[in-house]
Amino acid sequence: MSRIREINSERILESSCIEFAEKGYSATKIIDIAKKAGLPKPNIYYYFQSKENLYRCVLESIIEPLLEASAPFDQYEDPAIALGEYIRTKIRISKEHPHASKVFASEIMHGAPHLTKDISDKLMSQTKHMTTRIDQWVSDGKMEPIDAQHLLFTIWASTQTYADFDWQIGQVTGKKTLDNHDYQTATELITRLVLKGCGLNLVEIK
Amino acid sequence: MSRIREINSERILESSCIEFAEKGYSATKIIDIAKKAGLPKPNIYYYFQSKENLYRCVLESIIEPLLEASAPFDQYEDPAIALGEYIRTKIRISKEHPHASKVFASEIMHGAPHLTKDISDKLMSQTKHMTTRIDQWVSDGKMEPIDAQHLLFTIWASTQTYADFDWQIGQVTGKKTLDNHDYQTATELITRLVLKGCGLNLVEIK
DNA sequence: GTCTATAAGGTGATAGAC
DNA sequence: GTCTATCACCTTATAGAC
Structure with missing residues (x-):
């Protein structure tokens, strides 16, 4: 792949991710994506063939982070540490991929019409793995x-809400964007609720 | 208002609520709302003037239940009971108004472009009231x-997720729709996490 | 590889008959 | 009050010049 192709593809993906997140699939216009990317409209089609294909690429960009997030369930034997790290990771995804998170949430909310069975299966199998692990901790x-x-x-x-409903959070907190301290507070609060709710002691991880 | 007008308006509101929830504002077609309501397309305009106006009516139908939900904060002095009842009420809204909840969530997720300042102010003032109450309980x-x-x-x-992400919940639980027992389980789990997380004892309410 | 100009299709909204 | 037929507009997508 040529250098220019790589750069333009990346710009289009970034711009469209923001547009799809803010407006939703149907309300997003290719012309707006093109403007935001600083390219003429036909180039969007040149690189991504169709609006739907571009959307799917954006949607799939969040899948890998989501699938990796459950790693703590395998890395740690102690449920307090595993759950704590999982929550921390999920909050980090909301913080670092706010737009892609929102695109994913919107997709799920409308019944996942564009999600391939392949991805859906991977997510389901990951979920099954996590619930099995929790059940095991309980029976142990x-x-x-x-x-x-x-x-x-x-x-x-509770972790995704920081990406999905950022407008509401901004209204309530009075802040346009949350800073590191806010995400820290959120992580600690959710971890505290979950661990104490499961009869686990809070664990210190720097 | 004539009887037929009342019936037709109600049918249109119900049909459009479902359509808007499933597809989102932009992807929803008036013709589909008309078909679902069993009426010709122009009648939708006859009763609701425009797509946007109809959408706003649907959106506002969920506001009253949401505003009433915080009543337990005023009714009870004991934070355990107040929080528990609030959670129970929020879950009930997700259960009884799943489509309107979803329309509201989608609206918030996309930056609340159709929410009037009037409603937004009411919700904010309610939120402020709830946080003040919690802060008071803490200092007491x-x-x-x-x-x-x-x-x-x-x-x-955690309470809205049962309406907003019902597709995901259906996938994981393997159930098309949740029954009363599932909502009971959800209510108890969230209540348990919140109360124990706040150092409160679980309270039995009939 | 890039971009102007246009084709093709679909949707919100309404005029006007009933 | 109700509904058929149609308008006006907008958006995806592409042909074809550069």
Whole structure:
């Protein structure tokens, strides 16, 4: 791939990610993506063939981070550390990929019409793996009995909300964008609720 | 208002609520709303003037339940009961108004472009009221110190997720729709996390 | 590889008959 | 009050010059 092709593709992906996140798939106009990327409209089609294909590329860009996020479940034997690290990672994804997170959330909210079965399967299998691990910790007496699926729903929701509903969060906090300290506060609060809720002691990880 | 007008308006509101929730504002076609309501397209305009006006009516239908949800903060002096009842009410809204909840969530996610300042102000003032109440409980020593704003973010996210991300929840649980028992499980889990996270004891309410 | 000009298709909205 | 037929506009997508 030529240098210029690489640069332009990257610019288009970034611009479209922001547009799709802010407006949603249908309300996003190719011309706006082109303007934001500083390129003429036909070039968008030259590089990505169609609006839907471009959208899918944006959507899939968040999948890898999401799949990697569950690594702590395998790395640590202690549920307090594993859950804490998982929450920390999920908050980091909301912070570092706010637009792609929002595109993913919007996709899910509307019934995942563009998500391929391949990706959907990978996410499901990851979820299954995490719930199995939690159930194991429970039967090993390492944490209090809890519904693993619903625990994950709460962790997902409370961490993703910092990307998905940033407008609301900005309104309430009075800040246009959250700083590192805010994300730290969020991470600590969610971790505290989850760990204490599972009968686990808070663990210090720098 | 004539009887037929009342019936038709109601049918249109219900149909459009579902359509807007499933597709989002831009992807929703008036013709589909008309078909779902069993009426010809021009009648939608006859009753609601424009697509945007119809959307706003749907959007505002969820505001009243949301504003009423915070009543427990005023009704109860005990934070454990107030928070527990608030969570129970928020889950009930997700269960009883799943489509309107989703429309509201989608609106917020895209920066609330259609929300009037009037409504936005009411929601903000309600939020301010709730955080003040929590801060008071903390300084009264009734609960452990906690960031009230972020606590609300987690409660909102974890309760709304049952409406907003119902597709994902259906995938994971393997159920098309959740039954009363599932909502019960969700309510208890979220309540347990929040109360124990705030150093409060679980309270039994009938 | 890049971009102007245009084709093709679809949607919100309404005029006007009933 | 209701509905058929149509307008006006906008957006995706591409042909073809450079």
